[in-house]
Amino acid sequence: MTNRQTGRQGLGQFSGILVPAALSLAVALTSVALPETVWAQSYSFSSVSITGNQRVDNATVLGTAGIKAGESMSAGELNAAYQKLQSSGLFETVELVPQGSTLKINVQEYPTINVIAFEGNKRLKDEALAKIVKSESRRVYNPATVEADAQLIADAYAEGGRVNARVTPKVIRRSNNRVDIAFEIKEGAVTEIQRITFTGNKAFSDRRLRQVLQTKQAGILHQFIQRDTFVADRVNLDRQLLTDFYRSRGYPDVQVNGVSSEMTRDRDGFFMTYNISEGQMFKFGKITTVSEVNGLDVSEYAPLSKIRTGAIYSPNAIDLAVTRMEEKARQEGLNFVRVDPRITRNPRTGTLDIQFALVKGPKIFVERIDIEGNTATLDRVIRREFHTVEGDPYNPREIKRSAERIRALGYFSNADVNTKPGTNPDQVIVDVNVTEQPTGSLTFGASYGASAGFGITAALNERNFLGRGQHLAVSIGTTSDNQSSVISFTEPYLFGRDLAATGKVFYTTTSDDNSDYDTERAGIEPSIEFPVSENARLKLRYNLTSERLSGVDDYDADEDTGSSPILSREEGTRWKSAVGYTYTYDTSENNIDPRYSYLFRFDQEFAGLGGDVQAVTTTALGRAQRKVWNDEVTLRAELEGGGIIAASGDTTILDRFTGNNKIRGFESNGIGPRDTAAPNEDALGGKYFAVARLEAQFPLGLPEEYKLGGAVFLDAGSVWGLDDTDGVENVDDGFHLRSAIGVSVLWDSFIGPLRLNFSKAIVKEDYDEEQNFDLTVSTKF
Template structure:
């Protein structure tokens, strides 16, 4: 036993000595590697990156000790730069050797197989870019970003395989091979738990749509998980706005079909019971606020069906009323009491003075094209001002009124200090260039074509440039306009106009008019909702009557306009091969060869008085007052405008032209809006002996009075064709409109539901246009004229009476206007039915117009 114990002790001692010796050897090796001082740092393997750049990432310098912890941290720092694929740090005698393997540089980023998403769209999302560093982690991150983009577009089966092609000088071409796969649609949307509303009714309230073949222009039938969350909120708002205060969506599940092409979406809902509004009270301890007056502002009535959005509307109304009373900072808390047994919800709006909050800074976000200052100058608040919700809402409307943005949102976030807030103005740019054309036809004019191009936000500075040309069977227009909305950096808009117009009415009345000129204009606000503008135009107006040679006798009476060809017997039907226009030699004794506008001709047309060239010097002003709740799609309020042009401060024309108009809007229900527009105008000649020249009168019709052709209603010359033997009237011939000195018009419009899916972008409105045009001066109408021989009008052997018609009688038309926000641009169709007209008016039943943005 003693021998065994002795042997055991001896063996244990030997093992202890052996282990201790190994530890001493390892410690000696560690001291040999890390002991001592660094003499120099040597970088090896670098080709593109300079050694000094590598050394700058190290935590050691020559003269430092070989510290293992600092060496390890240096190694991790070099890896974190993503510049190197591999890094090692070793000791060579007293030198610290850093060996690196550089990551390649990306030469090109190439996408293959992508059709649904363009290369530019993909490059905006990924991090890899030419001359960037190639790393496996970054490439995998880009793969996930591309896949997420395809999922958002409804392609859940998309695959992305990254490849790279090595090039010389440690460069690579990065290639993303994309397999897009089919669009993952929504095969069916089902609801569980709904009793009051059908599945089809609830489907109309959410954004997601079931995939159908006719929805080829829409992407809402592609599955999107983010859209599904929005649909939950849409359902909640719908039910709460119909009295179901307790409604909730218990689950929203999307299941992929076995063929992995579509999803089944299922909403499980708990409707609860329907409630009415109960007792509505307003309580406040503020001195200047009277609870009884505030109670009258509340739009909610006791006993009405509960609607959640009415609570927000009431808070807005009370906030506005408090602001008018001088309280910019109020805290309104709705205290809701639900009585399940009576089915009523009592609400008490408690108003107290809120803490004063000031604007720390204003951030403009999303304006990729429009300059910041263009947006900031429309704000009614500034950094450092007291926070005011009313002014914020007004600022949003002013920004939207620019027409540069698809969406404008203003939100506030807390600043570091409790009495400060940060205002974030987020805008979504939209195309501000516009190329538009309109086309139409009628029983009189064969065609109408109108083409215009404009840019309302030139170089993102808010400047407007319009280049318009209009072509039709009656009119050609070239119009160039430039507007600077902040002239000399002041709240003053200024503009320059150049225009040239040619109106051709030869086919009907035998005259053309040409106008060439230019002008300047300025406008400035009187208040936030009122504006005054001043303008000056200088233009030349040239009216030409189509030449028509006739022969008159010594008394100025009409003899003939055509001559029978010599050698032919007089046929019963005069045709072009047996007659010709008269020539100077056809005039007999006591006869004269003249033009139909010759002053010697007793029966010359009244428009011949306008055949001259005038210089017009016109000074004008206009006033505009806007009290609508929305500058683009108003549903409440009114606007009013008045303008006058005074010609006579120099030049040849002398008149005062006045126009006024007003519009009233009233939202009835949802998207149903009623509107009434009234307009009127009058031209007063300053020289009664001259009257009002035809090109300075009013013309109505076309887009200004639906159902009537361009210049289709109002005073007009009419030829009554009669049989000289019996005196019986056989037919009549309408000439072109003479225009009018006065007009009035009322337009009543009601948007109506068309029961089409919202994604079609089709809206419709019923309209009624009523009004009239007339009141020409006697000198401009002339007297009835008898023409014994109507052969010059194409009626051989008959007579005619030229009669000016100027009945200021009521005209009316009704119909349907259809607006389609198509992928090609907004399109409008007008279908009209004439309710009342005069027999000499010219009408049309259909008009179509469209435009596209760029």
């Protein structure tokens, strides 16, 4: 029995008595007219008597019925007046009785709702359900509205995966024409996705395609997996995700023909099957650029396609090429030049020839941009995501990209950007309709690492501070060895440009078990960051820091106790004033082929603008990543290195590089220059470091919904170099290659990302500190 049927049972006692009323009307009409002339006779009432109304006044009753005393009415018009009163929603019953020159109207008003209650609900609280239903206390009761409310409640449970939820409305009469409404709820169990399968897929396995979907299969950990419940609205999103996945990998003709959702016999789960027609895989063939605009030099536009013949087809590559060409045309004042990508298929060779045609588009302008729905976010925060303003030429592709930028802000749960005709044929109006969502968060977290130990963090983040699009962050974290506190504020569009300005105040302390000293840093760091190319950004910063090295025990040769003399003479407090920059090139977001990504980061810091430190520190990181074997295996290679050169004086342990996180398989500060003669064999850090890391991540063959994976890795490198070792014996600061191999278990667990590393050092020095097992996990709650 459906919710609608059960609702009707509960509401049956309040349905209108149309049949009895109609019979009464027929009898009354018959009593004043002959049978053969009943519908032809006219009536004229000198008076109208209304009874039964309490809240609705007589004038409203007459006005609703359309009856005026003294005017003649036919029997058909009298019946129409009855229908108007009955359908007005004001009365439970209506009766019209002509008696001579008087028309008697007897009504019974719908009662007033006294209390709305919810019974049997545990998963959804009363407060949440009260926001869903349309019926309200102290308002007039309406059977249709209550029945619709029952369906709304059932729909809310279905969105949470409880499609078997049943809601029955009960109406309880009270005195003074009042009623109580109770929604009896049987929540039922969560309806899980027990199995997801695919038909028609040849290029990619079921396991790989399941990784694309937002919906997941239920497994032995189904109590902790939040996306294994059946939600009908999620199916369309999953179909689009599958389509985008195939198209970005060279299958432009892919179609997800249908999705079969079959409920199990016990109605506690679903079997889902996606029917896929992959089509043929294509690569890019001949790439050409032509111009249909007089005087346009096509040779300046052809290089902007940046598409290589033989590369796997990707619609993203075409979109980026069109965007680059149209942007160049706009910069040259050619506002109405459009790029039309024309595709020629070559099924025999499996290639697509692309011709980029520069054509003259219609002269249409943006009349205005209307923004609605933003209650907290200022209009200018949304408008700055448009590279088009009122009066500019209309570019559909740019409007689409503006919509994507608005959605990427993360300020809105929904953002629709559409266009409609303007007041003139050559104008359009851009409509932006957004729905706000919370942008602030208070998070608490926990972490564990074999080196760092157990730690807790607390963070307050507001990504849309005061609706201005600014980011305010406050975080406090501590482990057994380290403590840190950071306050930062970012204005992402300084002076209305893509120029992010950040101010940061920080305080950190460290106390490493492998080193006989403590460090303390406090400072400020203002910075600005801006794009320099499609995938590259440049960050400029200034840093003013107070640094302190303490906890160094004085060396006593006679007692053979204390720290290295090198650390003893570096102990103390100093000020550091430095400027620096970071250049980052990252293709992970905009890469044409999603199987590849590249990252390059180059960082330099120049200390010496006052303060006690004069040095230049340089670091660089290069990373290449590729997915192979139907995207199931990820290969990653990294090369990282750095050096510091002191312009005046020697470096200290506060400047030099330590072995922390450089090479897996070794303890924190477990490698690098060391005073082997000191009682504690203190690690001293080095002026230089270089490391290469190779890693392959792969599935373990378990169901994808468990989110378990494996990895193997090889790290090799070294930390070396000191300025001054005079007077200190047995200090080893030479370049000694270290390397380690290992295997990892990766688990995107319900408490956070977890990684277990099992490693073995292959090449090491006798004094190095190994770490054969490492566990890291972090979570937010």
